Amino acid sequence: MIYRECGVFKTSYAADMALYRAPLAKFAVAAVAVFCAVIVPLGTNDHLLSLANLVGIAVVGAIGLNILTGFTGQISIGHGAFMAVGGYTAAILSARYGMPFWVGLIAGGALAAVVGAGFGMPSLRIKGLYLAIATLAAQFIIEWAINHITWISGGVQSTIYVPRPTLGGVPLNSELRKYYMILAVAAAGYVFAMNLVRSRVGRAFMAIRDRDVAAEIIGVNIFAYKLLAFAISSFYAGVAGALFTYYLEIANYEQFTITVSVQYLAMIIIGGLGSVLGSVFGAIFITLLPIVLRWVVEGIWGLFAPPTSAMLDVLANLRLIVFGGLVIFFLILEPDGLYRLWRHVKDYFRVWPFAY
């Protein structure tokens, strides 16, 4: 009764093809947009905005990985390395050639797409776990290359400082301005991904994921679409890496290690493989969970005793344990991810007050 589909008549092709067709859906999306664009920036402080920025960057990266792993079924543990490619490209263009930040973003994404497609070529012959190891090799090779090729790394420390990004003469020097930059990129990435997965290309991806032999037989060009999936996913990763570089104003390869790749895999698995909204949920969950856990545990412990070193040790390790435990718990609760949990809620309200 709340999510009413009947009585909604579409009178143009555009209305029929719209992403959100029901009036409640349109209203909800508008409310989320207002919340993100107006309420969050004005109502919170720098600290929470910095968290929102980190979440925004993770959202872009997670959507990219979900396109590759969730929609096309190609497991990739090299996501961190493709982010590093984008990050260093943007840093080199901005620091050495003085390019504005949006050129750095696009160029970072483009070069990461090329590199990703290159490392995606083994996917044409191997699948599943074997492909995972090939992409793991990509992670290490790119890390090594960035570290040892002085032209890329800018010296022994493999760190490049990026001048403050400016947009039309306005320097992005506060968390708020950076928040808008990241929000714009994340929103664009989200809309593109939502449209991609409903399109012909998206259906080809899903066909490859579900049964690639059958897809090949009915005429889907596996070669082209697998490479395209790697390219698009690496473009997102490159943009996320470039965003991270501009946000921190520094490019350092240790921000893009294998731990980061595994974290992104965790984001899409928890969020829901094969759904764009799920990537968003997963990104929020994995990025904010350690921080929220710290607040909760320190808050509870702080009621009992002032901090001692033993307590801080226990706290830090407890956080890791609880984090892993929560990940396992959510996966047992709903193996298909947080998106499935959200769908349960949505489906319930779709037929409410009836039971089915």
Next chain:
Amino acid sequence: MNPRWCDVFRALTPLMAVGMTLATLAAAATKEPIVLGGECDRTGPTQLVGPNICHGVLDYINLVNKKGGVLGHPLKYLEIEHGYEVPRAVEAYETLKGQGAVAMLDYGTPIVYALTPRHMADKIPGITPGFGRADSADGKRFPYIFPLAASYWSQAAAALKFVLDEWQKTGKPPKDLKLAYIFYDNPAGREPLPTLERLAKLEGFQLRTFAVPPPGLEMSAAALDIARRYRADWVIAHLFGRSPSVSIKELNKVGYPLNRVISLVWGAAEVDIDAAGWDIAQGYLGMQFAGVGQDFPVIQEIIKMYQEEGQPPPEPLQKVSVYYNRGVFNAALMVEAVRLALEKFGQPITGEKVRQGFESIKDFTLGGLVPPMAVTEEDHEGGGWVRIYQVQDRKWVPATDWFTGYREVVWELVKEAAAKGE
């Protein structure tokens, strides 16, 4: 009859009320606390080091508070653990900033790089003793970053001075010296390379570098090369984590004399020798930027503080004094800077005033735990003082006093980095 809990609480409530009132009154009577922030890594790649250093920091702050704080102001130290991850470190920084920290202990080289622009923009001094970026010794370029202890460049230069001094005692010319530099293949490990290459050109000795790929456990080939093929006369080792103990064992296995091996500061702790074996590590040389052992007045005061509470001194103090003392070193310098800032400017205390406090630190040696460093506006490193210790008879024994080496060369490199830098 067993007391019921509600009866117990009812009895205690008036006591609690009185207690809380007294506490608030007492709090109102003392002066405003000064907030210091610190980051630590208790669960990440350097989890063997982090808890010990952070324990030292906490204990020193407790000691200062027990003695009445800094000029009457109690110190509030907030530690946030970040597991060596940059996003968590950024969030930790923002939290500490929000809590009003006037100085911060950063932890981890990539974290220092990521937080440097923020420290400069928010004008909160961050200290990075023993790690971080070597060119942050330039106080003019990085007014709010304080290495406060020998950077990797200074450590390499000092190690080389020690080696060349020992070499000259044998009477042979420097150009006959064959030096091997074995290092962990990541940016921190590679950082001393420009210094060593510059000094090789200056002094004329032969240098060969041996990179150990992460995670730093495979170096038998490098050890063999150093000992048998290259036949190095001296080895400077820059390894961390679990690598130093592996390097001791490997070099011992190929028969290389360990009293010709000198390790930079992060490979010279008791835990490394514990893992390798105190008997085979006899003669191994390690560089330190803070004193080792319990023979310092401040360490004795901490032990007494624990004994007054009826507890034994903590394990890091006894077993891992290298890292524990470095924690005390970090905390002591932060507190000294705050004290100097308070003396000069009084309340209210801000990051800018603490920066000037840092820049006036001199003659602060804590009975030998801290070197005779002098921090100035130009030199945020304090002079790059180090001390060499040697493994003898199952403990670390001082082999030299505090010294520095090739300061002109190091500053040349710092100035070049500034000229090239962004």
